[in-house]
Amino acid sequence: MILQSDTKRNIALGAIAALGVVWLFMALVVMPLGERSDSLDRKIGKGRKDLLEVSALAKVYIKKSAALPKSLKGKRALPLLAEVQKIVASLNADKYIKRIAPLPAKSKRTREGLSLNIADMPLDLFLDFIQRLYESPSVINIMRANVKTAYGDRSKMTAELTLSPAV
8 A cells, every 4th residue: 555554644635635625616616706707897898888888879869859849858748728828828819719628539549639719810929829839848739720811801810720739
């Protein structure tokens, strides 16, 4: 036998066992930690690249949203009837509005609308009214419009409008 004494044999077996434990520790703990660290480094690099891309897209979004009309910006909108009444009051056009009546929704897909009758409104005031509808924070669709000039005075407008909020 190579190792003749029990103590030398025990020391050699202990050293081999210690080397086995160190190798097992390296294989099960240290190497996976290194692989995990490499994986996290790759994710950090990808995250930085994504952050730069999102920052560039945010700048583009800010530039494009500044160019949008007021009606399409994300402001809190009033209900349709309140919005139209606010526009009419701001133009002092109450005397030209003959009727504002809500229209019920015809199906589950359509939203309720608003019927608006205007009589003998001056042309410039009518154009201001239509412009304010366009620029309102609520996106308002004119679903149907029947616009005529008054018979006696061509500068006076008579109109029947059907309005609905945008979906």
